[in-house]
Amino acid sequence: QVASELSKVQGVAKVLVAQHDMYKGFLAEELTPLIVETHKKFNYTHICAGASAFGKNLIPRVAGKLDVAPVSDIIEIKSPDTFVRTIYAGNIICTVQCDEAIKVFTVRGTSFEAAPASGGSASVEKLTPPAPVGLSEWIEQxxxxxxxxxxxxxxxxxxxxxxxxxxxxxxxxxxxxxxxxxxxxxxxxxxxxxxxxxxxxxxxxxxxxxx
Structure with a gap:
Protein backbone atom coordinates (compact mmCIF):
# COMPACT_ATOMS: atom_id res chain seq x y z
CA GLN A 1 0.00 0.00 0.00
CA VAL A 2 2.82 2.42 0.85
CA ALA A 3 4.56 1.66 -2.45
CA SER A 4 1.31 2.26 -4.32
CA GLU A 5 0.81 5.63 -2.64
CA LEU A 6 4.41 6.68 -3.34
CA SER A 7 4.07 5.76 -7.00
CA LYS A 8 1.37 8.43 -7.33
CA VAL A 9 3.56 11.25 -5.98
CA GLN A 10 4.55 13.71 -8.69
CA GLY A 11 8.25 13.62 -9.55
CA VAL A 12 8.80 9.99 -8.52
CA ALA A 13 9.98 7.85 -11.45
CA LYS A 14 10.40 4.47 -9.75
CA VAL A 15 9.62 2.95 -6.35
CA LEU A 16 11.94 0.16 -5.16
CA VAL A 17 10.55 -2.26 -2.59
CA ALA A 18 12.58 -4.58 -0.35
CA GLN A 19 10.81 -6.66 2.28
CA HIS A 20 12.39 -8.77 5.03
CA ASP A 21 12.02 -9.24 8.77
CA MET A 22 15.46 -7.68 9.30
CA TYR A 23 14.07 -4.31 8.21
CA LYS A 24 11.69 -4.21 11.15
CA GLY A 25 12.41 -1.02 13.04
CA PHE A 26 14.40 0.38 10.09
CA LEU A 27 17.77 -0.48 11.61
CA ALA A 28 20.56 1.46 9.89
CA GLU A 29 22.90 -1.53 10.22
CA GLU A 30 20.61 -3.56 7.95
CA LEU A 31 19.46 -0.78 5.61
CA THR A 32 22.98 0.42 4.74
CA PRO A 33 23.97 -2.73 2.76
CA LEU A 34 20.62 -2.59 0.94
CA ILE A 35 21.19 1.00 -0.17
CA VAL A 36 24.81 0.36 -1.15
CA GLU A 37 23.89 -2.71 -3.22
CA THR A 38 20.99 -0.84 -4.83
CA HIS A 39 23.34 1.99 -5.75
CA LYS A 40 25.74 -0.47 -7.40
CA LYS A 41 22.84 -1.68 -9.54
CA PHE A 42 21.44 1.70 -10.57
CA ASN A 43 24.49 4.03 -10.25
CA TYR A 44 22.72 6.90 -8.52
CA THR A 45 24.27 10.36 -8.51
CA HIS A 46 22.35 11.49 -5.40
CA ILE A 47 21.27 9.63 -2.26
CA CYS A 48 19.31 11.54 0.36
CA ALA A 49 17.20 11.18 3.49
CA GLY A 50 15.39 13.51 5.84
CA ALA A 51 17.42 15.26 8.55
CA SER A 52 15.67 13.23 11.24
CA ALA A 53 17.08 10.83 13.83
CA PHE A 54 16.59 8.08 11.25
CA GLY A 55 18.37 9.97 8.46
CA LYS A 56 21.21 11.13 10.70
CA ASN A 57 21.81 7.53 11.73
CA LEU A 58 21.64 6.08 8.22
CA ILE A 59 23.23 8.58 5.84
CA PRO A 60 26.71 8.78 7.48
CA ARG A 61 26.92 4.98 7.31
CA VAL A 62 26.00 4.97 3.63
CA ALA A 63 28.49 7.76 2.89
CA GLY A 64 31.21 5.87 4.76
CA LYS A 65 30.59 2.70 2.76
CA LEU A 66 30.71 4.70 -0.48
CA ASP A 67 33.82 6.60 0.70
CA VAL A 68 32.29 10.05 0.17
CA ALA A 69 31.71 13.03 2.45
CA PRO A 70 28.02 13.58 3.28
CA VAL A 71 26.32 16.98 3.41
CA SER A 72 23.85 17.46 6.25
CA ASP A 73 20.86 19.67 7.01
CA ILE A 74 20.27 21.07 3.53
CA ILE A 75 17.61 23.78 3.42
CA GLU A 76 17.88 24.72 -0.27
CA ILE A 77 19.18 23.13 -3.48
CA LYS A 78 20.87 25.58 -5.86
CA SER A 79 22.04 23.04 -8.44
CA PRO A 80 22.89 19.32 -8.61
CA ASP A 81 26.15 19.95 -6.73
CA THR A 82 25.48 23.17 -4.79
CA PHE A 83 23.45 23.27 -1.59
CA VAL A 84 22.51 25.70 1.18
CA ARG A 85 22.84 24.36 4.72
CA THR A 86 22.91 25.61 8.28
CA ILE A 87 25.86 25.47 10.67
CA TYR A 88 26.49 26.53 14.28
CA ALA A 89 23.02 25.50 15.45
CA GLY A 90 21.37 27.45 12.65
CA ASN A 91 23.11 30.74 13.41
CA ILE A 92 24.96 30.72 10.07
CA ILE A 93 23.66 29.74 6.64
CA CYS A 94 26.28 28.75 4.10
CA THR A 95 26.34 27.65 0.46
CA VAL A 96 28.51 24.62 -0.25
CA GLN A 97 29.56 22.84 -3.41
CA CYS A 98 29.96 19.08 -3.25
CA ASP A 99 32.68 17.65 -5.51
CA GLU A 100 31.92 14.02 -4.71
CA ALA A 101 30.86 11.79 -7.60
CA ILE A 102 27.94 10.60 -5.45
CA LYS A 103 26.14 13.28 -3.46
CA VAL A 104 24.96 11.84 -0.14
CA PHE A 105 22.98 14.27 2.00
CA THR A 106 20.14 14.94 4.44
CA VAL A 107 17.47 17.60 3.95
CA ARG A 108 15.29 19.47 6.40
CA GLY A 109 11.77 18.58 5.31
CA THR A 110 10.30 21.75 6.80
CA SER A 111 12.35 23.83 4.32
CA PHE A 112 10.72 22.33 1.22
CA GLU A 113 7.18 22.27 -0.12
CA ALA A 114 5.57 18.84 -0.13
CA ALA A 115 5.25 17.24 -3.57
CA PRO A 116 1.67 16.68 -4.80
CA ALA A 117 0.52 13.27 -3.61
CA SER A 118 -1.37 12.52 -6.82
CA GLY A 119 -0.81 12.75 -10.55
CA GLY A 120 2.32 10.58 -10.69
CA SER A 121 2.67 7.21 -12.40
CA ALA A 122 5.90 5.66 -11.15
CA SER A 123 6.70 2.01 -11.68
CA VAL A 124 7.11 -0.32 -8.68
CA GLU A 125 9.99 -2.81 -8.66
CA LYS A 126 10.85 -5.44 -6.04
CA LEU A 127 14.44 -5.86 -4.84
CA THR A 128 16.18 -8.94 -3.51
CA PRO A 129 17.54 -8.01 -0.05
CA PRO A 130 21.20 -8.77 0.74
CA ALA A 131 22.05 -11.20 3.53
CA PRO A 132 21.28 -9.95 7.07
CA VAL A 133 24.15 -8.28 8.90
CA GLY A 134 22.93 -9.46 12.29
CA LEU A 135 24.81 -6.87 14.38
CA SER A 136 21.69 -5.53 16.07
CA GLU A 137 18.14 -6.58 16.79
CA TRP A 138 14.93 -4.59 16.98
CA ILE A 139 13.25 -5.14 20.36
CA GLU A 140 10.47 -2.59 20.76
CA GLN A 141 9.46 1.00 20.24
Missing part, protein backbone atom coordinates in the same frame (compact mmCIF):
# COMPACT_ATOMS: atom_id res chain seq x y z
CA UNK A 142 7.81 3.20 22.85
CA UNK A 143 6.09 6.23 21.40
CA UNK A 144 4.73 9.22 23.24
CA UNK A 145 1.07 9.62 22.32
CA UNK A 146 -0.35 13.11 22.09
CA UNK A 147 -3.33 14.85 20.54
CA UNK A 148 -1.14 17.86 19.83
CA UNK A 149 0.67 18.39 16.49
CA UNK A 150 4.01 16.67 15.87
CA UNK A 151 6.80 18.96 17.07
CA UNK A 152 8.90 18.85 13.89
CA UNK A 153 6.01 19.78 11.59
CA UNK A 154 3.87 22.02 13.82
CA UNK A 155 2.92 25.47 12.56
CA UNK A 156 2.94 26.81 16.13
CA UNK A 157 5.33 25.75 18.90
CA UNK A 158 5.18 26.76 22.56
CA UNK A 159 8.49 26.07 24.27
CA UNK A 160 9.65 26.30 27.87
CA UNK A 161 12.94 26.13 29.71
CA UNK A 162 14.63 26.19 33.10
CA UNK A 163 12.56 29.21 34.14
CA UNK A 164 9.48 27.03 34.63
CA UNK A 165 11.33 25.46 37.59
CA UNK A 166 9.46 22.11 37.51
CA UNK A 167 7.70 19.63 35.29
CA UNK A 168 4.38 20.48 36.94
CA UNK A 169 4.64 24.06 35.71
CA UNK A 170 4.78 22.80 32.13
CA UNK A 171 1.02 22.31 32.53
CA UNK A 172 0.79 26.05 31.90
CA UNK A 173 2.36 25.52 28.48
CA UNK A 174 0.14 22.53 27.75
CA UNK A 175 -2.97 24.60 28.43
CA UNK A 176 -1.71 27.44 26.23
CA UNK A 177 -0.72 25.01 23.47
CA UNK A 178 -4.19 23.45 23.48
CA UNK A 179 -5.72 26.87 22.93
CA UNK A 180 -3.34 27.58 20.03
CA UNK A 181 -3.40 24.05 18.56
CA UNK A 182 0.36 24.09 19.06
CA UNK A 183 3.08 21.59 19.84
CA UNK A 184 5.05 21.87 23.09
CA UNK A 185 8.84 21.95 23.12
CA UNK A 186 11.52 22.37 25.75
CA UNK A 187 15.09 23.54 26.10
CA UNK A 188 17.96 21.18 26.80
CA UNK A 189 18.20 22.59 30.32
CA UNK A 190 14.59 21.64 31.04
CA UNK A 191 15.13 18.14 29.67
CA UNK A 192 18.40 17.64 31.57
CA UNK A 193 16.64 18.76 34.75
CA UNK A 194 14.06 16.03 34.26
CA UNK A 195 11.12 18.40 33.83
CA UNK A 196 10.01 16.75 30.56
CA UNK A 197 11.06 13.77 28.38
CA UNK A 198 13.86 14.23 25.83
CA UNK A 199 11.51 13.83 22.84
CA UNK A 200 10.34 17.38 23.60
CA UNK A 201 13.81 18.90 23.28
CA UNK A 202 14.21 21.56 20.60
CA UNK A 203 17.50 22.80 19.19
CA UNK A 204 20.90 21.61 18.04
CA UNK A 205 20.84 18.42 20.12
CA UNK A 206 17.07 18.00 19.87
CA UNK A 207 14.41 18.36 17.21
CA UNK A 208 14.52 20.94 14.44
CA UNK A 209 11.36 23.03 14.23
CA UNK A 210 10.16 25.57 11.69
CA UNK A 211 6.98 27.20 13.01
Missing amino acids: KLTKSDRPELTSAKVVVSGGRGLKSGENFKLLYELADQLNAAVGASRAAVDAGFVPNDMQVGQTGKIVAP
Whole structure:
Protein backbone atom coordinates (compact mmCIF):
# COMPACT_ATOMS: atom_id res chain seq x y z
CA GLN A 1 0.00 0.00 0.00
CA VAL A 2 2.82 2.42 0.85
CA ALA A 3 4.56 1.66 -2.45
CA SER A 4 1.31 2.26 -4.32
CA GLU A 5 0.81 5.63 -2.64
CA LEU A 6 4.41 6.68 -3.34
CA SER A 7 4.07 5.76 -7.00
CA LYS A 8 1.37 8.43 -7.33
CA VAL A 9 3.56 11.25 -5.98
CA GLN A 10 4.55 13.71 -8.69
CA GLY A 11 8.25 13.62 -9.55
CA VAL A 12 8.80 9.99 -8.52
CA ALA A 13 9.98 7.85 -11.45
CA LYS A 14 10.40 4.47 -9.75
CA VAL A 15 9.62 2.95 -6.35
CA LEU A 16 11.94 0.16 -5.16
CA VAL A 17 10.55 -2.26 -2.59
CA ALA A 18 12.58 -4.58 -0.35
CA GLN A 19 10.81 -6.66 2.28
CA HIS A 20 12.39 -8.77 5.03
CA ASP A 21 12.02 -9.24 8.77
CA MET A 22 15.46 -7.68 9.30
CA TYR A 23 14.07 -4.31 8.21
CA LYS A 24 11.69 -4.21 11.15
CA GLY A 25 12.41 -1.02 13.04
CA PHE A 26 14.40 0.38 10.09
CA LEU A 27 17.77 -0.48 11.61
CA ALA A 28 20.56 1.46 9.89
CA GLU A 29 22.90 -1.53 10.22
CA GLU A 30 20.61 -3.56 7.95
CA LEU A 31 19.46 -0.78 5.61
CA THR A 32 22.98 0.42 4.74
CA PRO A 33 23.97 -2.73 2.76
CA LEU A 34 20.62 -2.59 0.94
CA ILE A 35 21.19 1.00 -0.17
CA VAL A 36 24.81 0.36 -1.15
CA GLU A 37 23.89 -2.71 -3.22
CA THR A 38 20.99 -0.84 -4.83
CA HIS A 39 23.34 1.99 -5.75
CA LYS A 40 25.74 -0.47 -7.40
CA LYS A 41 22.84 -1.68 -9.54
CA PHE A 42 21.44 1.70 -10.57
CA ASN A 43 24.49 4.03 -10.25
CA TYR A 44 22.72 6.90 -8.52
CA THR A 45 24.27 10.36 -8.51
CA HIS A 46 22.35 11.49 -5.40
CA ILE A 47 21.27 9.63 -2.26
CA CYS A 48 19.31 11.54 0.36
CA ALA A 49 17.20 11.18 3.49
CA GLY A 50 15.39 13.51 5.84
CA ALA A 51 17.42 15.26 8.55
CA SER A 52 15.67 13.23 11.24
CA ALA A 53 17.08 10.83 13.83
CA PHE A 54 16.59 8.08 11.25
CA GLY A 55 18.37 9.97 8.46
CA LYS A 56 21.21 11.13 10.70
CA ASN A 57 21.81 7.53 11.73
CA LEU A 58 21.64 6.08 8.22
CA ILE A 59 23.23 8.58 5.84
CA PRO A 60 26.71 8.78 7.48
CA ARG A 61 26.92 4.98 7.31
CA VAL A 62 26.00 4.97 3.63
CA ALA A 63 28.49 7.76 2.89
CA GLY A 64 31.21 5.87 4.76
CA LYS A 65 30.59 2.70 2.76
CA LEU A 66 30.71 4.70 -0.48
CA ASP A 67 33.82 6.60 0.70
CA VAL A 68 32.29 10.05 0.17
CA ALA A 69 31.71 13.03 2.45
CA PRO A 70 28.02 13.58 3.28
CA VAL A 71 26.32 16.98 3.41
CA SER A 72 23.85 17.46 6.25
CA ASP A 73 20.86 19.67 7.01
CA ILE A 74 20.27 21.07 3.53
CA ILE A 75 17.61 23.78 3.42
CA GLU A 76 17.88 24.72 -0.27
CA ILE A 77 19.18 23.13 -3.48
CA LYS A 78 20.87 25.58 -5.86
CA SER A 79 22.04 23.04 -8.44
CA PRO A 80 22.89 19.32 -8.61
CA ASP A 81 26.15 19.95 -6.73
CA THR A 82 25.48 23.17 -4.79
CA PHE A 83 23.45 23.27 -1.59
CA VAL A 84 22.51 25.70 1.18
CA ARG A 85 22.84 24.36 4.72
CA THR A 86 22.91 25.61 8.28
CA ILE A 87 25.86 25.47 10.67
CA TYR A 88 26.49 26.53 14.28
CA ALA A 89 23.02 25.50 15.45
CA GLY A 90 21.37 27.45 12.65
CA ASN A 91 23.11 30.74 13.41
CA ILE A 92 24.96 30.72 10.07
CA ILE A 93 23.66 29.74 6.64
CA CYS A 94 26.28 28.75 4.10
CA THR A 95 26.34 27.65 0.46
CA VAL A 96 28.51 24.62 -0.25
CA GLN A 97 29.56 22.84 -3.41
CA CYS A 98 29.96 19.08 -3.25
CA ASP A 99 32.68 17.65 -5.51
CA GLU A 100 31.92 14.02 -4.71
CA ALA A 101 30.86 11.79 -7.60
CA ILE A 102 27.94 10.60 -5.45
CA LYS A 103 26.14 13.28 -3.46
CA VAL A 104 24.96 11.84 -0.14
CA PHE A 105 22.98 14.27 2.00
CA THR A 106 20.14 14.94 4.44
CA VAL A 107 17.47 17.60 3.95
CA ARG A 108 15.29 19.47 6.40
CA GLY A 109 11.77 18.58 5.31
CA THR A 110 10.30 21.75 6.80
CA SER A 111 12.35 23.83 4.32
CA PHE A 112 10.72 22.33 1.22
CA GLU A 113 7.18 22.27 -0.12
CA ALA A 114 5.57 18.84 -0.13
CA ALA A 115 5.25 17.24 -3.57
CA PRO A 116 1.67 16.68 -4.80
CA ALA A 117 0.52 13.27 -3.61
CA SER A 118 -1.37 12.52 -6.82
CA GLY A 119 -0.81 12.75 -10.55
CA GLY A 120 2.32 10.58 -10.69
CA SER A 121 2.67 7.21 -12.40
CA ALA A 122 5.90 5.66 -11.15
CA SER A 123 6.70 2.01 -11.68
CA VAL A 124 7.11 -0.32 -8.68
CA GLU A 125 9.99 -2.81 -8.66
CA LYS A 126 10.85 -5.44 -6.04
CA LEU A 127 14.44 -5.86 -4.84
CA THR A 128 16.18 -8.94 -3.51
CA PRO A 129 17.54 -8.01 -0.05
CA PRO A 130 21.20 -8.77 0.74
CA ALA A 131 22.05 -11.20 3.53
CA PRO A 132 21.28 -9.95 7.07
CA VAL A 133 24.15 -8.28 8.90
CA GLY A 134 22.93 -9.46 12.29
CA LEU A 135 24.81 -6.87 14.38
CA SER A 136 21.69 -5.53 16.07
CA GLU A 137 18.14 -6.58 16.79
CA TRP A 138 14.93 -4.59 16.98
CA ILE A 139 13.25 -5.14 20.36
CA GLU A 140 10.47 -2.59 20.76
CA GLN A 141 9.46 1.00 20.24
CA LYS A 142 7.81 3.20 22.85
CA LEU A 143 6.09 6.23 21.40
CA THR A 144 4.73 9.22 23.24
CA LYS A 145 1.07 9.62 22.32
CA SER A 146 -0.35 13.11 22.09
CA ASP A 147 -3.33 14.85 20.54
CA ARG A 148 -1.14 17.86 19.83
CA PRO A 149 0.67 18.39 16.49
CA GLU A 150 4.01 16.67 15.87
CA LEU A 151 6.80 18.96 17.07
CA THR A 152 8.90 18.85 13.89
CA SER A 153 6.01 19.78 11.59
CA ALA A 154 3.87 22.02 13.82
CA LYS A 155 2.92 25.47 12.56
CA VAL A 156 2.94 26.81 16.13
CA VAL A 157 5.33 25.75 18.90
CA VAL A 158 5.18 26.76 22.56
CA SER A 159 8.49 26.07 24.27
CA GLY A 160 9.65 26.30 27.87
CA GLY A 161 12.94 26.13 29.71
CA ARG A 162 14.63 26.19 33.10
CA GLY A 163 12.56 29.21 34.14
CA LEU A 164 9.48 27.03 34.63
CA LYS A 165 11.33 25.46 37.59
CA SER A 166 9.46 22.11 37.51
CA GLY A 167 7.70 19.63 35.29
CA GLU A 168 4.38 20.48 36.94
CA ASN A 169 4.64 24.06 35.71
CA PHE A 170 4.78 22.80 32.13
CA LYS A 171 1.02 22.31 32.53
CA LEU A 172 0.79 26.05 31.90
CA LEU A 173 2.36 25.52 28.48
CA TYR A 174 0.14 22.53 27.75
CA GLU A 175 -2.97 24.60 28.43
CA LEU A 176 -1.71 27.44 26.23
CA ALA A 177 -0.72 25.01 23.47
CA ASP A 178 -4.19 23.45 23.48
CA GLN A 179 -5.72 26.87 22.93
CA LEU A 180 -3.34 27.58 20.03
CA ASN A 181 -3.40 24.05 18.56
CA ALA A 182 0.36 24.09 19.06
CA ALA A 183 3.08 21.59 19.84
CA VAL A 184 5.05 21.87 23.09
CA GLY A 185 8.84 21.95 23.12
CA ALA A 186 11.52 22.37 25.75
CA SER A 187 15.09 23.54 26.10
CA ARG A 188 17.96 21.18 26.80
CA ALA A 189 18.20 22.59 30.32
CA ALA A 190 14.59 21.64 31.04
CA VAL A 191 15.13 18.14 29.67
CA ASP A 192 18.40 17.64 31.57
CA ALA A 193 16.64 18.76 34.75
CA GLY A 194 14.06 16.03 34.26
CA PHE A 195 11.12 18.40 33.83
CA VAL A 196 10.01 16.75 30.56
CA PRO A 197 11.06 13.77 28.38
CA ASN A 198 13.86 14.23 25.83
CA ASP A 199 11.51 13.83 22.84
CA MET A 200 10.34 17.38 23.60
CA GLN A 201 13.81 18.90 23.28
CA VAL A 202 14.21 21.56 20.60
CA GLY A 203 17.50 22.80 19.19
CA GLN A 204 20.90 21.61 18.04
CA THR A 205 20.84 18.42 20.12
CA GLY A 206 17.07 18.00 19.87
CA LYS A 207 14.41 18.36 17.21
CA ILE A 208 14.52 20.94 14.44
CA VAL A 209 11.36 23.03 14.23
CA ALA A 210 10.16 25.57 11.69
CA PRO A 211 6.98 27.20 13.01
